Amino acid sequence: MRDLREIISRQLLPRVTRPSQYIGLETNARCNDPAAAEVTVALAFPDAYTIGISHLGSQILYHLLNDLPGVACDRTYCPLPDAEDIMRHERIPLFGWESRLAIADFDVLGFSLSYEMQVTNVLTILDLAGIPLRSCDRTDDDPIVIAGDTLADSPEPLADFIDIFLVGDGEAPLSELVELVRQSKRRGASREELLLAAAWRIPSAYVPRFYQPQYDDGRFAGLQRLRDDVPEAIDHARLPGLDHSPAITRPLVPLAEAVHERVVIEIMRGCPNACRFCQAGFTRLPVRIRSVDEIVRIARESVAATGFREISLLSLSTSDYPHLDELIDRLTAEFASQHVSISLPSLRVDSQLQQLPKLTSTVRKGGLTIAAEAGSERLRRAIGKGITEADMLAGVRAAYEAGWRRVKVYFMAGLPGETDEDIEAIFDLCLRLSDTRRDVDGQRGAISASVSWFVPKPHTPMQWSPMRDADYFWSVRTRLRDRARRSPVQFKFHRIEQSLLEATLCRGDRRMGDVIEAAWRNGARLDGWTEHFNNDAWMTAFAQADLDPADYRREISTNAPTPWSHIHCPRRCDFLLAEYERMQQALTD
Ligand code: SF4
Missing domain, CATH: 3.30.750.200 (Transcription Regulator spoIIAA)
Structure with missing residues (x-):
């Protein structure tokens, strides 16, 4: 694997804005030694470090993978435009934040796709890594490019760029896939054989190359399987309970400014409310909760491991957590004297909220x-x-x-x-x-x-x-x-x-794949950022794709x-x- 430590330190860091975002030596960083690992995985968050470092789902998978024997998992993010320019000019390939190894040399590159406006960042990451943009152009020497999270639920726009989508809760299928990669490497299996094995063995794996879209008079008319032995439908993976997901007690502490600088604890997955417009409300079911004892333990260990002064109780609808009053009481008793506050990012205004402000002085x-x-x-x-x-x-x-x-x-x-x-x-x-x-x-x-x-x-x-x-x-x-x-x-x-x-x-x-690639070639970058969004690049791309x-x-x-x-x-x-x-x-x- 190519070690880029020297070139990054000499040619990139001195010339970019806020170089601390590219350093990667955060407290609680823990990538195992890739040289000693049987399987290496790079988890990519397709947005800037300031957003990606705060993404809880990525941290869960990062810890889960580094806990697997013989696996090393590093992280990478989308460089900002000034860093991208320098990397292109100096021919510096995209690297793992901790190992400083070239991303193209990892076995697996995994994207967490939470928002549509990050799609061109996927192409920036692939291209800076030197990995062919399109799945069909990759060879046995390239990483297997996988993706999960919200956009995997409607994957067709990115189907040309991703080898395998993992649909639904990522924890168990990702471990299964890494095991498949390990076995494939031992056997010397080809890329095609590995992709086929994933489609066969993992019910939530969608491998787009085995399916052909049909159109009728310009309208989508269905997907045709190109092989009889791949499934017609892809299951949404569901974790039986939150105790099957790693409890993050040593979260990463950002080195540069981040959108969240606090302990974030997932207290509940899924939402019981089913608002008719809400994708998460219908796809993240069933509702699974973490126990109060477990949350307090995670909070105690996380505060000690980070020095953060704020604990955020995360779920789609925190006030639907069935033991919220007890939880706030327990956290208040534990943390009030340490001046650690509690924030509740998603509250529903109802009779419970009317009680909540009176419950504690610890709530922000x-x-x-x-x-x-x-x-x-x-x-x-x-x-x-x-x-x-x-x-x-x-x-x-x-x-x-x-x-x-x-x-x-x-x-x-x-x-x-x-x-x-x-x-x-x-x-x-x-x-x-x-x-x-x-x-x-x-x-x-x-x-x-x-x-x-x-x-x-x-x-x-x-x-x-x-x-x-x-x-x-x-x-x-x-x-x-x-x-x-x-x-x-x-x-x-x-x-x-x-x-x-x-x-x-x-x-x-x-x-839409042609549109995304054309927009990216027209200069679309970081589309979720108002200051970077380039609508003309997209409108031109739609015209180019007719x-x-x-x-x-x-x-x-x-x-x-x-x-x-x-x-x-x-x-x-x-x-x-x-x-x-x-x-x-x-x-x-
Ligand atoms: S309460 Fe919020 S998360 Fe739950 S279904 Fe409604 S909009 Fe979605």
């Missing part, structure tokens, strides 16, 4: 976040968001009384059946939330309202819904901004072009196959369809 009062999603009761009912305005007003009032001051409310606009009145209701709800503070201390509360644009996601009951067009979103933006003038409400809006592209990518078929992005945002017939139909998530199509019909019924009630 930085800000209260409410996912209202829609302004009107009618739309909230239709999308399955089971909170009422009365819940929200009572919860926010209780929070103000307990000393919380900042209130942030999340909304989506562009929902099916949405009218002008529903948009007005967004502003009116914000005003009423602000007014609840008057009863507490006579002042109006400042409300920060974040508005995103509804993206109909695969594997949800709303997957068949169309997405509204840019003109509609611009009109909503203008209307809300005008209404908020000289009010205590401040709106922030997601960038419209990014949301439209996100929808096109998540609903895309395999033809595809209309709007075609992917239209209503989908409930009888038509979708590019993700072969991925069998916990909630099957008939269940989603029944929910879709309930939503439509609710809109007409």
Whole structure:
């Protein structure tokens, strides 16, 4: 394996901004010696270090792999544009953050794909590593390129670039795959033999090269198997319980600025609420919880191993954790005297939240976040968001009384059946939330309202819904901004072009691969970052591929196959369809 230590130290680090993000000697870093390992794995997070180092899922897999005998797992991230330029100019290949070995020399390169806007970063990483972009161009000398996480649930847009997708919970299938790689190396098996073995033996492994997409009059018409011995459908892997996932008690401590600098503990996987627009709510089932004893143990050991002064209790919906009151009490008793605070990143406003601010002084009062999603009761009912305005007003009032001051409310606009009145209701709800503070201390509360644009996601009951067009979103933006003038409400809006592209990518078929590569060659980089997003590069790419992005945002017939139909998530199509019909019924009630 090529050791790049010298060249990185001499030619890269002195010339990049914030070189500490490329150093990789974080507290609790623990890559085993690749030279002594039978199987080497590089885990790539396809975004900048500042985001990737905070990704809990990657850390779970990193620890899991380094715990396997004979396995060495290193990490890599997407270099920022200044580093990319230098690496290209100086011909420095992408490297493992700890081993400083060339990524192309590892046996496996694994991507964690959590967000559509990271797809061009996958190509940047492959190209900087010197690995052919397309799976069909790779040889036995190249790493096996695998990918998991959210985008693996609708994998076709990246199917040309990934050798194996692992769908669902990654822990068990990844261990199985690494074992397959070990056996294949011992036997001297070819790349093709290994890919076939993965497709045969791992029910959640999707190997795109064994499937051919069909099109009818320009529309996706299904996937055809190219071999009879690969499965027709791919199972979503499900971990039986969180005790089967490694408890991270020695998390990495970032060397450079990171989005989260705190202990993060996954207290629950899955969400019981099933909001009809939410992909995670339908794909991460069933709900699995960690015990209070185990969480307290992890918190104790993690704080001791890192020096962090904040513990974040992570789940899709933390207030649905069934023992939350007891957990907060136990953590408060343990950490209050150490000045370690507790943050709850995802709260649901209901009767439980009304109690929560009183429970403890250890909970951070930085800000209260409410996912209202829609302004009107009618739309909230239709999308399955089971909170009422009365819940929200009572919860926010209780929070103000307990000393919380900042209130942030999340909304989506562009929902099916949405009218002008529903948009007005967004502003009116914000005003009423602000007014609840008057009863507490006579002042109006400042409300920060974040508005995103509804993206109909695969594997949800709303997957068949169309997405509204840019003109509609611009009109909503203008209307809300005008209404908020000289009010205590401040709106922030997601960038419209990014949301439209996100929808096109998540609903895309395999033809999207040509678009992604063309956009990347046109200069698209770090598309999730507003300051880097280059919409022109994408629009040119769609024209080059002779595809209309709007075609992917239209209503989908409930009888038509979708590019993700072969991925069998916990909630099957008939269940989603029944929910879709309930939503439509609710809109007409
Ligand atoms: S509560 Fe949140 S995570 Fe759960 S289904 Fe609803 S939107 Fe998704």
